[in-house]
Amino acid sequence: MNLTLTRQTMAPWDDPEDWWPALTAATHELDAPVGVIAVEALASNAFDLLDRAAGLPIRVASKSVRVRGVLDAVLALPGYRGILAYSLAEALWLAETCDDVVVGYPTADRGAIARLAADDKLASRVTIMVDDVAQLDLVDAVVAPGKRAVIRVAIELDASYRSRTLGHIGVRRSPVFTPAQAEALAEAVIARRGFRLVGMMAYEAQIAGVTNAGPRKAAVRAMQRASARELAARRGEAVRRVRDVADLEFVNGGGTGSIESTHADASVTEVAAGSGLFGPHLFDGYVQFTPAPAAAFALDVVRRPTDDIATVLGGGWIASGPPAPDRLPKVVWPSGLRMLPRESAGEVQTPLRGAAARDLAVGDRVWLRHTKAGELSEHLAAFALVDGGALVGELPTYRGEGKVFL
Structure with missing residues (x-):
C-alpha cells in the first residue's frame, strides 16, 4: 500500500x-x-527531523528503516532527498526506483560491483564510498575501466574526536583524518580512469549516536561540543581542499542525534537521518529532541x-x-x-x-x-x-x- x-x-x-x-x-x-x-507517530518524527534540519536536505539512512514503503513515503516529503544505503547490493535494489543512492560503507561485493559496472542507469544513480585506493583497485580488478560504466565515488572523512585526555572517541571508520589526506585521496580518485568523484561524507558517531540527557551526562555534552567545534574546522578545510580538485555534488554529515551541530557546519550540504523516524528507545536519552x-x-x-x-x-x-x-x-x-x-x-x-x-x-x-x-x-x-x-x-x-x- x-x-x-x-x-x-x-x-x-x-x-x-x-x-x-x-x-x-x-x-x-x-x-x-x-x-x-x-502512522501518526512516524509522521510526527518525519516532520520533526525536517524542523531540526531547518532547510538542510535530509538523506534517509535506509539501515535504520529497511522498509521500502516507509522510505518511499518519507522521500515524498519536500526536504528529504536521496538514500544513504548500507551495502552495494541493497543500493542496486533501491536504485531501481530511486535515482540517488549513496552507499555509506566501502564494498568488497564483487558480484554487486559487476552489476553496477554493467548498467549505465544504475551507475548514474549509485555512488560508492571509498577511503583507500585499494578499494578502487578492487573495482578495477572486477571490471577494467574501459569495459564498464564510470563509477561515481564519494570520500569518507573520519569524523572521530581525538582528545588529549580521553584518546580516540567515536567509531573506527575511515583512515582519512586530515584535510591533507582527504586532498591526496581526492587527487588519486580523479587521476584514475573510470571513476568520478562526486561527494564527501563524515559521520560524527560520538555526537549522533551517544545519549546526552541527564545530570550525569554533563561530560558527554561537553565532549560533544568540543568535538563539533574541532570537526567544523577540520571538515571545513578538508572540503575546501577537495573542492579545489573536484566538483562535489554533496557533502554529507551527521545523523539523527547530531542534526543541529551538523547543520551549523557551513561545509555540509545535507544531513543523514533514519533512526529518528522509528524512534527506538535508545533515542529517548537526548537533550535536543x-x-x-x-x-x-x-x-x-x-x-x-x-x-x-x-x-x-x-x-x-x-x-x-x-x-x-x-x-x-x-x-x-x-x-x-x-x-x-x-x-x-x-x-x-x-x-x-x-x-x-x-x-x-x-x-x-x-x-x-x-x-x-x-x-x-x-x-x-x-x-x-x-x-x-x-x-x-x-x-x-x-x-x-x-x-x-x-
Whole structure:
C-alpha cells in the first residue's frame, strides 16, 4: 500500500495508558510477534527531523528503516532527498526506483560491483564510498575501466574526536583524518580512469549516536561540543581542499542525534537521518529532541511460572553494539514489568516480573521497543500499520520481500 505522511498536531503517545491499549485493540486479531508502525507517530518524527534540519536536505539512512514503503513515503516529503544505503547490493535494489543512492560503507561485493559496472542507469544513480585506493583497485580488478560504466565515488572523512585526555572517541571508520589526506585521496580518485568523484561524507558517531540527557551526562555534552567545534574546522578545510580538485555534488554529515551541530557546519550540504523516524528507545536519552515511539513490537504471554512472573514467547531481539543493558528491548506496556537478571531477553522466552505481571493471563499482549531502529525490521516479514487507533494495512520489510543484505 502507499503510505502518505502529514504533519501532526496531537501526540497521543504521550498518554501511555491510552496509547498502548489502543495498539493492542487494533492488532488483537494478529498473531504475535507483531510489529507495528504507528502512522501518526512516524509522521510526527518525519516532520520533526525536517524542523531540526531547518532547510538542510535530509538523506534517509535506509539501515535504520529497511522498509521500502516507509522510505518511499518519507522521500515524498519536500526536504528529504536521496538514500544513504548500507551495502552495494541493497543500493542496486533501491536504485531501481530511486535515482540517488549513496552507499555509506566501502564494498568488497564483487558480484554487486559487476552489476553496477554493467548498467549505465544504475551507475548514474549509485555512488560508492571509498577511503583507500585499494578499494578502487578492487573495482578495477572486477571490471577494467574501459569495459564498464564510470563509477561515481564519494570520500569518507573520519569524523572521530581525538582528545588529549580521553584518546580516540567515536567509531573506527575511515583512515582519512586530515584535510591533507582527504586532498591526496581526492587527487588519486580523479587521476584514475573510470571513476568520478562526486561527494564527501563524515559521520560524527560520538555526537549522533551517544545519549546526552541527564545530570550525569554533563561530560558527554561537553565532549560533544568540543568535538563539533574541532570537526567544523577540520571538515571545513578538508572540503575546501577537495573542492579545489573536484566538483562535489554533496557533502554529507551527521545523523539523527547530531542534526543541529551538523547543520551549523557551513561545509555540509545535507544531513543523514533514519533512526529518528522509528524512534527506538535508545533515542529517548537526548537533550535536543524526543522522538515518538513510531515502531514497536508485541509478544504474547504463554505461561505463568509463578504468581508474580508472566512469560512471553520470544523477546531476544538484542541490538548490536557494546553488550550492555541498553541493548535489550525495553518493556513499555503494561508498565512496571522488568526482565529477570539471570534470563533477560531470551531467544524463545522472556520471563517478566512486576506488579502488572500478576494481572497478566495467557494470551495477553506485552509491548516492547527495540534499542535500535532498522534492526527490528530484520525480525519481521511485515509491519502492521495503525493510524488513529485502527489497523489500516501493512508494509513488508526487506526480509518480507525476500531480501537479506547484512
